[in-house]
Amino acid sequence: MTDPIDVAILGASGYTGAELVRLLLRHPHVRIAALTADRKAGQAMADVFPQFSGIELPRLTTIAEVDLDAIDLVFCALPHGTTQGVIADLFARKPSLKVVDLSADFRLADPAAYETWYGHPHQQLALQEEAAFGVVELNREAIAKARLVANPGCHSTTSILPVVPLLKDKLIHPDQIVITSATGMSGAGRAAKEEMLFSEVSEGVHAYGVGKHRHTAELDQEFDKAAGRPARATFTPLLIPMNRGIYATITVTLEGGATAEQLHETLARTYAGEPFVTVLPFGKVPQSRHVRGSNGVQLGVVADRGPDRAVLISTLDNLTKGASGQAVQNMNLICRFPETSGLEQLAIFP
Amino acid sequence: MTDPIDVAILGASGYTGAELVRLLLRHPHVRIAALTADRKAGQAMADVFPQFSGIELPRLTTIAEVDLDAIDLVFCALPHGTTQGVIADLFARKPSLKVVDLSADFRLADPAAYETWYGHPHQQLALQEEAAFGVVELNREAIAKARLVANPGCHSTTSILPVVPLLKDKLIHPDQIVITSATGMSGAGRAAKEEMLFSEVSEGVHAYGVGKHRHTAELDQEFDKAAGRPARATFTPLLIPMNRGIYATITVTLEGGATAEQLHETLARTYAGEPFVTVLPFGKVPQSRHVRGSNGVQLGVVADRGPDRAVLISTLDNLTKGASGQAVQNMNLICRFPETSGLEQLAIFP
Amino acid sequence: MTDPIDVAILGASGYTGAELVRLLLRHPHVRIAALTADRKAGQAMADVFPQFSGIELPRLTTIAEVDLDAIDLVFCALPHGTTQGVIADLFARKPSLKVVDLSADFRLADPAAYETWYGHPHQQLALQEEAAFGVVELNREAIAKARLVANPGCHSTTSILPVVPLLKDKLIHPDQIVITSATGMSGAGRAAKEEMLFSEVSEGVHAYGVGKHRHTAELDQEFDKAAGRPARATFTPLLIPMNRGIYATITVTLEGGATAEQLHETLARTYAGEPFVTVLPFGKVPQSRHVRGSNGVQLGVVADRGPDRAVLISTLDNLTKGASGQAVQNMNLICRFPETSGLEQLAIFP
Amino acid sequence: MTDPIDVAILGASGYTGAELVRLLLRHPHVRIAALTADRKAGQAMADVFPQFSGIELPRLTTIAEVDLDAIDLVFCALPHGTTQGVIADLFARKPSLKVVDLSADFRLADPAAYETWYGHPHQQLALQEEAAFGVVELNREAIAKARLVANPGCHSTTSILPVVPLLKDKLIHPDQIVITSATGMSGAGRAAKEEMLFSEVSEGVHAYGVGKHRHTAELDQEFDKAAGRPARATFTPLLIPMNRGIYATITVTLEGGATAEQLHETLARTYAGEPFVTVLPFGKVPQSRHVRGSNGVQLGVVADRGPDRAVLISTLDNLTKGASGQAVQNMNLICRFPETSGLEQLAIFP
Known part of the structure; x- marks a missing residue:
């Protein structure tokens, strides 16, 4: 049995954040150790997403309050543009951290392409080069050894x-x-x-x-x-x-x-x-x-x-394979968990 | 002031039939003289479409019960395939009738194309040749002099x-x-x-x-x-x-x-x-x-x-420009009414 | 034939404003003379509500820009609380004006009830007393002679x-x-x-x-x-x-x-x-x-x-009988137009 | 570790049937051994509900084809009225069977009430008396020892x-x-x-x-x-x-x-x-x-x-707590499984 890891979700008050919580609460190898939402810091997750009423979860905090020492992996569900600085800072504080980024900041390997499409130069070129593009089925080898995975767009x-x-x-x-x-x-x-x-x-x-x-x-x-x-x-x-x-x-x-x-x-x-x-x-x-x-x-x-x-x-x-589900799948690959862990839910129809 | 004409709607229990009723009830030059729905014959229109509760309308009848002598124009909102026979019969009974057909039966001028796409030979080749294709904005001249207009697909x-x-x-x-x-x-x-x-x-x-x-x-x-x-x-x-x-x-x-x-x-x-x-x-x-x-x-x-x-x-x-509204527009053209008569309703948003 | 009147719609960028425009554009006795939307002043109505693309309408202005001399009746579709002052000001500028107010400001005749439910004392007690409660079918007599009608809640x-x-x-x-x-x-x-x-x-x-x-x-x-x-x-x-x-x-x-x-x-x-x-x-x-x-x-x-x-x-x-339609019905009553003028549209189903 | 049981779902082509399959496919103590749908017998479940494409499931059969010897528990998701005879027949063939019935047939303990509300006398009075009413939280004791549970209406x-x-x-x-x-x-x-x-x-x-x-x-x-x-x-x-x-x-x-x-x-x-x-x-x-x-x-x-x-x-x-989820909860109680087995899915929002 694998030891559970401790994860933080940055940007937990958005829909992809909530979807990460939904999936990770039932993941056999993961503990949700921190949830952040800068503007809603201090609130309970159930206040922001009442579907979690009655479920124990960390209270929302600011990113600065997260104790990175206790965190193995970070899911970053923040807006693009600001994300690159946040992640650079995380790695500066803890180089051994693993990060799955759901923003667009590290998806484009070519700095010129990034500048063309996003209208400003990339600020973290080394990380941009390092990031693996996280379409799991087509890029497993690179993802498995990555420290930073750029979860692709939906x-x-x-x-x-x-x-x-x-x-x-x-x-x-x-x-x-x-x-x-x-x-x-x-x-x-x-x-x-x-x-x-x-x-x-x-x-x-x-x-x-x-x-x-x-x-x-x-x-x-x-x-x-x-x-x-x-x-x-x-x-x-x-x-x-x-x-x-x-x-x-x-x-x-x-x-x-x-x-x-x-x-x-x-x-x-x-x-x-x-x-x-x-x-x-x-x-x-x-x-x-x-x-x-x-x-x-x-x-x-x-x-x-x-x-x-x-x-x-x-x-x-x-929200699942197009964002948070694929992010969990990327985590599973990085952490050597079975690739379907936490992702066994069947489709809901009707 | 133009004299009002008397119209029949064949197939009034479907959605395009109801939309025709909605538009024609407020048309200044039209009287709804007959409504048919073979399987619902005998019912009041308000039983089939309760939005017409409290509004006077002819009771639903069979097609056979319609007194064609009293009808100037027929809107035919029947299933394709059976429509061609029905319309041929209408013209046999009253050659001076005008017909706007909302089915697919007379839209294709080429008998071979019809057979290819519908899987059986066309049964009314003369009418097929005669019919005008009713995209009003692109075919006004032909429509204006037609006895039979094929309202195009949505x-x-x-x-x-x-x-x-x-x-x-x-x-x-x-x-x-x-x-x-x-x-x-x-x-x-x-x-x-x-x-x-x-x-x-x-x-x-x-x-x-x-x-x-x-x-x-x-x-x-x-x-x-x-x-x-x-x-x-x-x-x-x-x-x-x-x-x-x-x-x-x-x-x-x-x-x-x-x-x-x-x-x-x-x-x-x-x-x-x-x-x-x-x-x-x-x-x-x-x-x-x-x-x-x-x-x-x-x-x-x-x-x-x-x-x-x-x-x-x-x-x-x-249902409007894609079916019944365009059908009314075709009627307006055939009958020399102002082309916007009965069609002035503005879009409903939200 | 009645002479058309000139109306202003204050708050035209909201849904009840758009619904008023939809109804009044087809009203035989009304000209839309002014549309206001303080924060969107200067824009065309079609920019705010693209269903009006291609239709001639006054550009959005501020309330202050409206020339009240040219206006016979005002529809007021502004937020409650601020409305009472706006309407008092309108009457101060033009006492002969007619106003149909879609806000809640003049619906409650009892100042104490107003204060209880809205949390502050009413600022325009004389107008509050004067206003007629606009459920047309139950209050025609009072509405017909009113200068100010409080259109009731939906x-x-x-x-x-x-x-x-x-x-x-x-x-x-x-x-x-x-x-x-x-x-x-x-x-x-x-x-x-x-x-x-x-x-x-x-x-x-x-x-x-x-x-x-x-x-x-x-x-x-x-x-x-x-x-x-x-x-x-x-x-x-x-x-x-x-x-x-x-x-x-x-x-x-x-x-x-x-x-x-x-x-x-x-x-x-x-x-x-x-x-x-x-x-x-x-x-x-x-x-x-x-x-x-x-x-x-x-x-x-x-x-x-x-x-x-x-x-x-x-x-x-x-939006219709629950707001803008009833407001038009109130206007019709005040202005001695046929009560159904501009309100003949049949329900849209499906 | 509890041994898995084998269950049959009668009426698997309806929505409650599909919901049972969704839940039971992830239930740690259950094998889906048979799925019936009389009119769709012979089809694959994925043909009827494509969300199960790529998942191994028994093909749909008639009820008569189910080998009851191999079944421990039956979920009955059939129309009311006909259900009572079907279940009587199941018990006649295998008295030791457990049945969770999602129809209305055994919910009313009083034969007179049943006759009043359903318009015909109940045909299986002994079973009607035997059935436990399956609102789990309020009736655990009776359900735990029941052979037949009447899952209540939503x-x-x-x-x-x-x-x-x-x-x-x-x-x-x-x-x-x-x-x-x-x-x-x-x-x-x-x-x-x-x-x-x-x-x-x-x-x-x-x-x-x-x-x-x-x-x-x-x-x-x-x-x-x-x-x-x-x-x-x-x-x-x-x-x-x-x-x-x-x-x-x-x-x-x-x-x-x-x-x-x-x-x-x-x-x-x-x-x-x-x-x-x-x-x-x-x-x-x-x-x-x-x-x-x-x-x-x-x-x-x-x-x-x-x-x-x-x-x-x-x-x-x-479909879950109002039908199939509660049915699984009833099964868990009857079979001495943890009450939350197979029911841990969190709500999906948005």
Whole structure:
């Protein structure tokens, strides 16, 4: 039996923080030792998230109050931009610490790309270089030996999983990838903004960040690497009235005489044995509700009419596999726990 | 002042039937003279749709019971396949009748295309040839002199309006059109099916008819005609948890050095003065909720990063401009009423 | 033909403001002459509410910028507390003005009740005394001659309409009224608050203001008056995941041998001929969706098992009959327009 | 370590069946040995509920095909009426079997009450007498030694938990209980009916079964027993647009000088130490979303204005504690497993 580790969750008053608590409270090898939320420091977690009423949890504190000596691993669920300084400071105080970062700060390996997409130079170039990109199924080796893992974006994970293996095998044209990625509201976080009010979101749909959503940079990075040359995806996110779920519809053009069936075989082979990725039978279309609340991903491949195109569909729960679940999966890998520990929850449907 | 006409609505117990009643009850030149619903014949409309409680309306009857002598125009909101026979019979009984058909039966001019997409030969070839395709803004001349108008599909109208003018002007590649079209549930009708239950639809999203949705045939017909050669669109519909609305995200590749701004100019010019089509400022993204309950369409054009692609966004209410509202607009054109009569309702938001 | 009047809407950037614009744009006797929104002054209405894109409307201004000389009637959709001063100032500048106030400031005739429920003394006692309480169907005479009408609360209107006639006729016990009133989110307004975010509201329900919601004061005022002695209602509002609608379930105890059928007869008689109030057949249960977007109210009376109790159900659209629609109805009464002018829209279902 | 038992789920293609599978797949002491669904016999569970794709489960069979010799306990999730014969037959074939029945067939101990509420005489009077009523927290002793447990209705459990202890302690008037109980759609099951379609349910609310909902009989039975004399509750269920959750608002009149605080103390004392029932601090209002997907119940007590009334609020997930979760809890009790086995999932919010 492995000894439990002590973890801190920085930014516990947001949705990904709450999701980390939900998962870690049932993780057999983890103790939640600290929870921080600077503006809500002093409050009980149950005041901020009443689903934890009656459950023993550390009170919310500031980051400064966390006793790092007692912490083995930190989940960092803070806003991007400020995160890089916080993590640099953590490592300065305790170099042996492990960190899984849910922000965007360490996802892009290329400083120039970071500056282009985020509008300012990266402040922690050494850490940026050190960080492993945390799409577990495609990057296990690097993650397992990392001190700092950059948990990828929810949209990014959803599209990287089906596209990267096909680019690697040169089955699809790298410059003809069109992604529409519908997401629920929880991915937008818990900050009070007019455009996130119930009445602004329910009974309707709209695109956002068209032509400029920052997850595109993560897609570029991984697609280019897989294709061995610059790829070109057009990525359009949609906001739809649901809490959880990402649903990517990816139209691809087949390369070198490949067939849609071959795409399916490649994905089925790539993800055979993966505990969290299910490739549905060829032609079957997944639904986001069938992974809700779980760490699962469902992938589908459907032929378009005509021989040269196919539609890939990929869905996951943005708070679980798209954020906190994948973060736990990364922790499991780093800490040599069974990769499914704490992540066995099945999807909730209906 | 125009004399009012007497209309019959065949298939009044479905959602498009109820929407026709909603619009026509406030139409200054129309009297609702007959409502049919074969399986619910004998019931009051308020029993089937309690929003009409306290409002005087003809009782539901069978089609056979309708006195065609007293009817000037028929809205036919019946299932496809059976509709063609019903309409042929109506014309046999009264050749001077006007018919606006909301089914798919007369939308495809090419008998071969019909047979391919619907799996059986068309039974009324003469009527098929005679029917005008009812996207009003693009086909006014033919509609105005038609006896039979085929009201187009809701997904079709949504994508035809932004794409056809751009194909005509050779601004986009006809074979590089990728459409993801998200729709609410009311478009699926009122038949009791497991997959349409609230708990199967809420809090989730899924694609359907991937690679084979029949509205693709309407897109092909209109896109080919506009391009002057075979076009190729990949069309993927999504079902999302809302009642009303279609939201098409259309990724296009620019042709011959065209810019996204030029696409916008062309659409703005094409639809200037149109009462129901609003082209938003360049770069602005519409939302489906801002046309809810109205006959309006909102179009947006956004440049993708990189010079060669753009994203067109088109949204309308599937029951209004996508079905019954456009049907009333077609009637207005046929009957020489002002085109906005009965269609002045503004969108309901929130 | 009546000459059109010129109206100003103060607080046009909120939901009730937008609903007023929706209704008044189609009102045959009204011109929208001014729209104010202090924090958004200078913006176009279409920037704040894109459903008005392509429609000509005055730009948003501050209240101070409104030229009162050119205004006949003001709709005041401002927060309570500040409203009383604003309206006093309007009358000081133009005593002949008509004002329909959608805030709570002038609803309570008793200064002591106001102070109890709102926590501070009323600042405009003369106006408070002058104001007419704007439940149109029950107070036409006073409203018709008023300069200032206090549009009642959405929950209040919903419960006053079925309960008051029964109290007047002494058919129910005044001290045994239990009301649960479920409301959609649009009634909470457009201010950005965490508890109003989509993810905090969807897929769940909760009560709020239990034992202390301020609409209780309006119920007390009207119930006491109708009963001729202090009544006692227990009023519990529920927040449910929908945009529009109030749905009151009112459990009453029958008095003096009255039967549930008699309750129904009394309501049917009271509201016979009312254009906006429909009393469903005895035993029939209304649904909020069947009045959505309209100014209609649907009332139902159902017997409880056992002889001594009944359940009244009342539903309306909180933004229409519960706020802006009733405000227009009040204006129509004050200005001697037909009472249904601008309010003919039928409910939108689905 | 306890040996695992083998269970069969009869009626596995419905929502409560799927919820049982979700819970039991992670139960440390249970093997799912058989799944039945008469009309879908032969299909894989993943075809009927795709959230189980990639998970090994028995194929669906008919009830007749189940090898009872290999089964220790049966969960019966079949429609009421037919269930009683099925269970009698099971016991005839294997008297040592344990059965947890999720239908209504064995909930009422009184044959006359059953006949009144269900319209036909009970066919298995001996079993009816034998069955234990499965509200675990209030009936552990009887359940622990039962062969047949009648899992109570979802509305019933929600209201029994807060009301029964208060009646036992004579703190509230037995004849002044008014319950409004809002429920999500999943409680209505998976049968395809028009009134359960998404478009009929979303964006609205309505009451159903007013004055005659059958769960009233369960409330009567338990309330009468607790009060020691006939109680009288008025029970009105509301259907609201969400998947999961029951939310009861219970207005009570205090008896013998009791205070709302005393009600709270009694409930806090009664449920102290219960793993699934959380009594919130006095005056705090629960939300259904904070128990979503868990077996938890949250109770709140709020004073009404005035001294003599209080509002109790009780919420649970209708598919978990309101059905399948409680069924597993009953099994745990019968089989001497830890009561929380398989039920440790935390609520999913957002």
